Amino acid sequence: MTTAPTAPGRLGEAIEPALIQRYLAELDSWLRTRKDELDELDRAALAAGRGEELVGDMSLTLALWKAIHDRYQLVFATWDGGRVLQQERERISTLIWGRLDGASGMPGGLAVSLPEACRLNDALTGQLRTKLALAHDATEQVARIRALRAQLERIRDQVGLEPATTRDQAVDRLAGLMARLAQISDRAERGADVGGMLGPLEMDATTYERDLIVGNARRRDARSKVLSARELRTDLEAREQALEKLAATCVTTVDTAPRYAIPDVEALGPVPVTPDEIDGYLHRLDRVSQALELAQHKYADALxxxxxxxxxxxxxxxxxxxxxxxxxxxxxxxxxxxxxxxxxxxxxxxxxxxxxxxxxxxxxxxxxxx
Missing domain, CATH: 1.20.1270 (Substrate Binding Domain Of Dnak; Chain:A; Domain 2)
Structure with a gap:
């Protein structure tokens, strides 16, 4: 199973053009490959008569893929073939590391960044593959053990983000997963068939990785509605600029091009800090996000x-x-x-x-x- 590329830079940083170009190429390849994998899993689920059983997991994974693909389109439009100055590179950083809000089709309005959404999609796809048990032979077992090692390293990174009150518990759970993997690896090296042990460990590791990613995102989102509004507004400003480029490209490429008004995020005014005003402001931000998403799809479809x-x-x-x-x-x-x-x-x-x-x-x- 392919895994998502590592995202460059960090929020607010003007990412180097070469890193942006490489990331876009790798992300495009990952998106294409992942769609093929999900189509394969969907066919396997239907062939096994388990379509209804897995429809929820499949829908969630596809919704994540769609949200990632939509954000890739905006990053690609902002990239504009490499014609980027510092302002555009900072905007790309915001598009990558800012939040993918609920209007993008994310389940339950979950706020995650593009890299987090990619890792979550990797985890969910791995979970689907494990449930369908698409791998059996010895060569595949070696690959699955290697993938588990990489997954546990990702989990180790996520554990480091846990608050002090729960970190010891998270470390103990990670240690348990690593001990199980060590036992399986030892048995495999002695020539034993470990296929029956791999499946449960893959399921547990995937579930735990998903829980860590979701938990970290929820803690971030719960810190403050004001911080959430500021993050969303920053993201919308970056999306607005990217959509303007996408629309301009569409208008110059096709006749007749769609004519959708691009909302002016600046017209919303500054983020309020009072409890009485913040909920209404968040609602207006969400409506702007939906309008931006609709316009993006229309212009992208025309191109x-x-x-x-x-x-x-x-x-x-x-x-x-x-x-x-x-x-x-x-x-x-x-x-x-x-x-x-x-x-x-x-x-x-x-x-x-x-x-x-x-x-x-x-x-x-x-x-x-x-």
Missing amino acids: AEHTELVALLDAYVAKAKALGVAGKPDLVESEKQARAVLARRPAPMTVAHQLVATYQTWLQKETSQS
């Missing part, structure tokens, strides 16, 4: 339509080449017209769809005559 249409034309051309008809004058001219329209800024999408369809029609005609 995706353009990308998919280019890919469709490429597929038709590849098919024509494979059939030996790509050089036919009508096909050459049709492809030229379609690509010219798709390359316009903005590209008239209605005409582009018609021209790609025209190329498909010519391709069908030429292949029917061959």
